[in-house]
Amino acid sequence: MTDIAASSFVRQELVPERPAPVKAVGLIDFVRKRLLNSPTNILLTILGLLLLWYTVIPALRFLLVDAVWTGSDRNACLADSADHSVGACWPYIQAKLTQFVYGFYPEAERWRANLTFVLGAALLLPLLIPRLPAKGVNSGLFFLAYPVVAFFLLRGGGIKGFGVSWAAGVLQSFDGSLVNAGQALVDLSKTSASSPLLWFLGKIVMLIGTAVDWLIFPLIWLREHIQGSGQPVWVDLLITAVIVLLILFFLGRGGRIGARNMIGGLVTFAAIAVVIKAMGLDHGGLPLVDTRQWGGLLVTLVIAVTGIVASMPIGIALAFGRRSTIPLIRIFSIAFIEFWRGVPLITVLFFATYMLPLFLPGNFTVDGLVRALIGVAVFAGAYQAEVIRGGLAAVPRGQTEAASALGLSWRKTTSLIVLPQALRHVIPALVNSFISLFKDTSLVSIVALFDLLGSLNASFADPTWSTPTTAFTGFAFAGIVYFAFCFGMSRYSLFVEHRLNAHRSN
DSSP states (O other), X not given: OHHHHHHHHSOOSOOOOOOOOOOOOSHHHHIIXXXXXXXXXXXXXXXXXXXXXXXXXXXHIIIIISOBOOOSSGGGGSOSSTTOOOOOBHHHXXXXXXXXXXXXXXXXXXXXXXXXXXXXXXXXXXXXXXXXXXXXXXXXXXXXXXXXXXXXXXXXXXXXXXXXXXXXHHHHHHTTHHHHHHHHHHHHTTSSTTHHHHHHHHHHHHHHXXXXXXXXXXHHHHHHHHGGGSOHHHHHHHHHHHHHHHHHHHHTTSHHHHHHHHHHHHHHHHHHHHHHHHHTXXXXXXXXXXXXXXXXXXXXXXXHHHHHHHHHHHXXXXXXXXXXXXXXXXXXXXXXXXXXXXXOHHHHHHIIIIIGGGGSOTTOOOOHHHHHHHHHHHHHHHHHHHHHHHHHHHSXXXXXXXXXXXXXXXXXXXXXXXXXXXXXXXXXXXXXXXXXXXXXXXXXXXXXXXXXXXXXXXXXXXGGXXXXXXXXXXXXXXXXXXXXXXXXXXHHHXXXXXXXXXXXXX
16 A cells, blocks of 8 residues: 555656756847836836936936037037027036135145045045055044144144143142142031031042142143243143053053053154144144135035044944943933934034034134034934944844853953944945935035035126026036945945845844
């Protein structure tokens, strides 16, 4: 019976081979197999061709075929007759190109903006190429040193005008202040019900204040002794270097790590001294250029790069704060994120530009561009926090449990295991936020900051280039610039995704 059942259900001969699939080779086969292989695809192909015919073809005719390429004024971009159509007026772009890039930045000082662009590209490109070495040093130069150098290059001025005596002011603010505070507590204990506790706290504060005074007294004496040399910049730099090097040494707990930190600090301060001397920051520095004269692509890149770089640490801190088990930190992070996500960016810019100065003391002012930068960074940081929180939620809980089993601290677990995986998961969302932020920089033109679109609108008032096609040409040029930057970020994000194999499931 078993043999009969087996012979009924088991095939006795081999299945015949299927014919090899026909590969679509050439344009005709591609059209037949991919575009015209079903009624639905035929309809979509026809609609796509009509869309190209009525949009792309006229745009190419306007930008290339019927465009005017040479000329010195508006007459070159005017139609000769009613039947002759004139396309884009590219001589207008050539004449206003410097305004689109630098705004109203003084022509004699534009080499500083060019140098800033070159330094930024020279430091950014090695970071984007994975095979190049020394990523740590390069990151430190780009994220820490470059913003300071770029600020003094673009704005000008010296350290003395920027508030060089801050180190002495900070030191002198500690001189005797803790001792006086402790004495006040001791005096208060004479008339208070809790006099023993206040007396004890006052004596502790006085003891700590005396120790601090003995530590900073030599530094204050050094500055006052060398004050007559006419170089307070170097004195303040020396005081700052001594303080920072001591902090680095004690944070390294002495020994090899502390010595390594001090060597790194010495190299850093030596580089700062070289930059100060090369740029003349101790003697007035470069000619001062107010930020109201900045404009064009320069302002767009400054706002976009600052917003992107500054929003990442803000977003990471808020994302971890929202997942924190400490109620105060979690509530603050949630309130911060929901508040900034609940208001539009234009409201943030208006508040930072026009209302924030009303809440500041009369003798304290903040530059308008700096206020816009802070508003954009905080606004973008709230959005980045939710993106990064989604990546943190995608990391399996077993990763942190395995790290705890190995004895890793929270800091090492977060920086080496959790955060890299979380960022890998949200690369598309992060880059999408960066692209959106880059395009949203055009909103600063509403608060009197002349970015690329602001400079473009300002150029329309020039009667020399007033033609029917001037506005279309200008907006087409701005669109090409925005598309180039955004498309570059998009393609690089795809490269990073493929390199990290982020599309594969764990």
